[in-house]
Amino acid sequence: MSVRSSATASVRRVATLAAATARPTTERDRERRRIAIMCLPFFALATVAGFVPLAMLVRISLAEETVWIEGWSLEAWRTLATTAEYRWVAWNTLWFVGLATLVSVALGVAVSHVLEKYELPFERAVVAAVSFPIALPGIIVAYLIIVLLGRQGLVTNAIAVATGQSALDLASATAITGLFLGYVYSLLPRATMVLRGTYAEVNVQAEEAARALGASRWQTFYHVTFPEIRPGIVAAAILTFRSGLAIFGTVLILQSHRVLTLQIHDEISVGSYDPDIAAAIGLVYVAFIVAVTFVGLRFIENEAVEI
């Protein structure tokens, strides 16, 4: 069969499928139509809000003239690859968000364990307290950190009174620790949300069997619970890490650590206007996120634990 006749046959098959989907006669056709109806709005939105802007970013990053987006140049990518400051920002972002993810997921495991395993008084209030930061804008989180750890902050002044030290010396809202606290506070609800769902699926009787066989609570968690919740931990880590990379409002206000989002902001700000570099950073960011997601999902597969 020639290439041309093969292509014609493929087009014909697609046309037949489209016609059957539009005017279904079998249950399979109707199912296909339902899938199409439910997914089309998403793909339309993804095209307009995602794929087209991404293509624009590619074009901007390769433009010689960035105001009218004309000509072609690899200069932005060359600058990104050879400038030490950008590598430093990337490393800053990775270790800081990585550490915040680690702490948030660890705290999320503890909170989910308590929420799912034990009957708590005021459980709804606890759930609300844990989950509400998810709805807070980063700017508000930054403000909360200032109210707590700033020069007039509650905690700062409480420690100052208790230790006799100066509140000015103790203020840590705009130190990296204050920013870290803000990150963890924002990320914890995301980790908990995923982990609670995973915990609800844990085989409680297998845990009881382990304890009857002589395992302490910690050994039971390590040998039985942890392997069961590991896919949830990976999923929570992916979600949390991605969300952490995207935090902007908090870091914009507190400014104590230079991360990727702040760098992009600076690249497109008046005074240092480099939209091609900002576009290149954005593309690296997207590629990195996609890669992290795929690599992370490979770890979700369970592995046998041998004797």
Add this chain to the structure above:
Amino acid sequence: MSEVVLESLTKAYGDEVAVDGVELTIHDGEILGVVGPSGCGKTTTLRTIAGFETPTQGRVLFDGVDVTHVPPEERHVGLVFQSYALFDTMSVRANVAFGLKMQGVSTAERRKRADELLALLDIADLADRRPTTLSGGQQQRVGLARALAIEPHVLLLDEPMTGLDAKLKTRLRDEIGNLLADLGVTALYVTHDQEEAMAMCDRIAVLDDGTVEQVGTPAEIYRRPANAFVANFVGSSTLLEGVAENGHVDLGFTELPVAAETDGSIRVAARPAAFELGEGQIEADVTNVTYLGDRTQLTATLPDDTTVTLHADGSDSYRVGDSIPLSIDADRVHVLESD
């Protein structure tokens, strides 16, 4: 193996009393069945022995040692669940060796002992498989091997056969019963299936509403039920109202030479086998016929309007509306002590 004693065991959840003053002894090497309807407290009793529930009152003793407040991991009990509760992320061998690992047994030794148990339960060829790839019967064998591996003081089985198909259940029941008897395991066998309990257990405790209604051998429970609840729960019984007088019981439509402790109004329990069909002075009207292959189960009305369950041979000649003659074998009815 140990003797397990429950002393006045009571477990309440707020106002809800799940177990109410249960007194039970599981003798060394004995399989004690605990039967009763849903919510009667049998699983709570088992969980209290395992240490997952702390009794509101009473004590749990292993060989005379009070373990009431000892945590589960220090009680040395084997647990077998209806849902198998195997460790899905481990191989079958690792499942069986898990308890030994927790005891600090060397890798070589626990591997050897796990393989011995798997061979004993006839599943040696499954050692390297994951539990999720096994059938229900195979998974339950793994669960049993895992529980036996630690040579527990007592083996606690919570509805282990529920969920298996009838043929497999019967085969596994016989195999497990023989294995536990051979090993001399002290076991508590919780089930709602009285036939299973009768087949497997040395003695049976019948629970209702958190209290023990009767403890005895399967034959004692079946032939001499302590009260109407036991008579109805274990097997099917017809309760007949009568008046006892001078070594006889007058049922109104017939008289039986049955001795009661006291004269006056009494109730007697009659199993289907107590009714002899085909001859006798009593006329019963058939209201339902169920053909079961090896026998035919009839529901009929006695002259005093009592509904009775009868077993006939596997004949399909009975019809609804038939009037059949029958007699009652006085040796097979039992005067109930109380309600």
